[in-house]
Amino acid sequence: MLLGLYVPGNSPLHRRRAGTKLAVLGVLLGVMGVFRTAEVVTGGFVALTALTLLSGVGLRTMLAQLRPLLWFAVFVGAFQIWLSGPRQAALAVGFLLVSVGLAALVTLTTRTQELLDCMVSGLRPLRRLGVDPERAALTMSLTIRSIPVLLELSQDVQQARRARGAERSLRAFAVPLLIRTVRHADRVGEALAARGVDDP
Amino acid sequence: MRRTPLATHDLALVAVFAALVAVLGAPGYISVSGLSAPITLQTLGVMLTGSVLGARRAPLAVLTFLALVAAGLPLLAGGRGGLSMFTGPTGGFLVGWLVGAAVIGWLVEHRPSRFGLGWVALANLVGGIAVVYAFGVPWMSWAATDLSLSAAWAASIVYLPGDLIKVAVTTVIAGGLLRGYPTAMPVQHRVRRDRDSVAG
Numbered sequence: 001m002l003l004g005l006y007v008p009g010n011s012p013l014h015r016r017r018a019g020t021k022l023a024v025l026g027v028l029l030g031v032m033g034v035f036r037t038a039e040v041v042t043g044g045f046v047a048l049t050a051l052t053l054l055s056g057v058g059l060r061t062m063l064a065q066l067r068p069l070l071w072f073a074v075f076v077g078a079f080q081i082w083l084s085g086p087r088q089a090a091l092a093v094g095f096l097l098v099s100v101g102l103a104a105l106v107t108l109t110t111r112t113q114e115l116l117d118c119m120v121s122g123l124r125p126l127r128r129l130g131v132d133p134e135r136a137a138l139t140m141s142l143t144i145r146s147i148p149v150l151l152e153l154s155q156d157v158q159q160a161r162r163a164r165g166a167e168r169s170l171r172a173f174a175v176p177l178l179i180r181t182v183r184h185a186d187r188v189g190e191a192l193a194a195r196g197v198d199d200p
Numbered sequence: 201m202r203r204t205p206l207a208t209h210d211l212a213l214v215a216v217f218a219a220l221v222a223v224l225g226a227p228g229y230i231s232v233s234g235l236s237a238p239i240t241l242q243t244l245g246v247m248l249t250g251s252v253l254g255a256r257r258a259p260l261a262v263l264t265f266l267a268l269v270a271a272g273l274p275l276l277a278g279g280r281g282g283l284s285m286f287t288g289p290t291g292g293f294l295v296g297w298l299v300g301a302a303v304i305g306w307l308v309e310h311r312p313s314r315f316g317l318g319w320v321a322l323a324n325l326v327g328g329i330a331v332v333y334a335f336g337v338p339w340m341s342w343a344a345t346d347l348s349l350s351a352a353w354a355a356s357i358v359y360l361p362g363d364l365i366k367v368a369v370t371t372v373i374a375g376g377l378l379r380g381y382p383t384a385m386p387v388q389h390r391v392r393r394d395r396d397s398v399a400g
Contacts, residue, residue, distance in 0.1 A: 004272040005282050029287060036345055065284060072289055072355065076344045079351055092345035099343065100284040107272045107282030115271040135211060139264050142215035143222070144273075150216070150223040170369060175376030178248060181220050182213075182381055189212035199207040 004112035013055040013109040018118040021106045029099055041091055044098035048105070057108045065104035069096060116140060132200065142188060153180050206260070214257050218264035221245035225277040242277050243363060246297045247328040247370040250304025251320055252377065258305040262298045269294075292339020296332035303327035317378075321371040328370070329363050 008014075013021070032044050052062045073093050080089035107115075116137070123133040157177045166172035206214065224245035250258045265275065266286075274281040286294060304327030311319045333356065341352035 003274075005274055006272055025283070065282070068278070068280060069288065072344075075355055076347055079347060080345075084346075088345070092347070095345050096289060096343065100288045103284035103287040104282055107284065110272070112272040116267070119267055119271065135206065136264075139211055139215045139218070139260075140268060142212065143218040143264050143268060146216050146219035147222050147275075150219050151226065154223060171372055171376065174244075174369065174373045175380060178220075178252070178373055178377050179380045181216055182252070182377070185213045185216035186209070188216060189209035192208045192212060197208050197211075 005107050006111050007057045007061060007108045009056045009109065011054055011056045011109065013051065013105070018110045018114045021110060022118065025102055025106050028102060032095065032098065036091065036095055038087070038091055041094040041098060044102070045094055048098050048101045051105055052101070055105060055109050057105075061108060062101060062104065065108070066097060066101060069100055073097070135200075138197070146184070146188070149184060150181060153177060153184065156180075206257070210257055213253060214261045214264060217245075217249045217253055217258075217261040218268070221249060221262065221265045222268070222275040225275060241366070243297070243328065243332070244366045244369060246301050247304060247324045247366060248373065250301040250327055251308050251324065251370055251374045253301075253305060254309050255302050255305035258301040259298055262301045266294055266298065287343075289340045289343040290336065291343070293332055293336035295339070296335030299335065300327040300331040303331050317371050317375050320374045321367055324367040324370050328367055329360070332363075 028044070028047075032040055052059060073096055076096065077089045077093045080092050120133045120137045120140075123131050123136055127133065154173075154177055157173055157180065160176065161167060161169065161172045164172060221242060222245075224241035246262060249261050252258075253261055269275050269281045269285055270283055272282050276285060285291060304323045307323035307327060308320060311323075315322075337349060337352045337356055340355065341347045341349050344352070
């Protein structure tokens with residue numbers, strides 16, 4: 001039902017562990033963010049291109065990830081050319097592309113479940129602050145399971161709205177949807193309690 | 201400071217509202233008739249979550265949603281997702297949602313008794329717009345390399361009218377929920393806390 005953005009493959013990038021990739025991404029973006037010189041951004045751009053080719057996800061997939069940036073990059077480029085010249089514009093647009101592209105590369109080469117597991121284990125040191133990683137993992141799976149349920153609820157509510165002749169009313173849609181959402185949460189809570197997930 | 205983990209029913213509410221934010225971002229399923237341009241209701245989901253779940257559970261619901269996005273599920277409006285949503289120029293708005301939901305929840309929980317739904321509107325103006333833009337705009341200016349704050353504002357301002365409409369809609373819907381399901385709103389929260397203190 002819910003498909004992640006992961007592109008299956010067996011490249012060296014796919015085989016690295018999620019934690020390693022996240023750490024490398026964090027360091028690269030941190031360094032780039034602080035030292036935003038032409039050399040660093042050019043280096044980042046070369047790395048992005050090389051890693052994309054190495055990962056085997058395809059240039060087209062990568063361009064699709066960068067596409068939402070298009071209007072903003074054009075805006076920034078035009079603004080910087082006007083204000084500080086083409087060199088600064090290239091730097092700004094390059095930084096945007098590389099910071100988004102590298103992060104997208106991690107998403108494209110790591111399974112959703114692996115990233116989720118990585119986040120949950122990242123919560124473990126917070127246990128002493130009262131964070132319960134298992135309950136966090138349970139919450140995330142419940143959310144994934146609830147999405148199709150709520151989609152169905154929203155379709156029911158839309159049909160009900162049509163039957164009442166109130167197609168144009170946002171209120172006749174959103175109020176029943178919200179009430180049914182809260183009721184659904186009540187039922188989920190009861191179901192959890194029935195399965196032995198008690199209050200801590 | 202150690203905080204107790206969430207009670208089971210609260211956990212269910214957090215999970216289901218995280219799913220609601222996701223569902224409201226799916227334009228194929230929810231069409232706001234009467235408008236020709238598709239408008240995303242995801243911010244509406246964040247505002248509703250803040251208004252209904254209160255200061256503690258609302259940010260947890262938004263955090264759960266953002267964790268799933270970061271893990272690579274395409275849950276943001278337009279079928280977008282992945283880590284690049286956080287490293288890109290609009291990442292600040294996502295962080296703003298998190299803080300904004302907490303602020304909305306706190307304000308709604310601390311509603312002075314002489315105010316009615318007008319207070320809910322105020323809470324959403326502050327948390328759902330002021331806080332969100334306070335994170336989103338400076339982040340955008342940083343990500344775009346010395347883009348001036350006023351230029352970053354210019355790039356964000358197109359969303360402001362839609363956000364104002366969403367505040368109005370949230371207020372109306374919150375009123376509907378209050379009538380249709382009175383125990384769902386955080387006013388209830390104070391009662392519950394009193395009961396806890398008696399029990400403790």
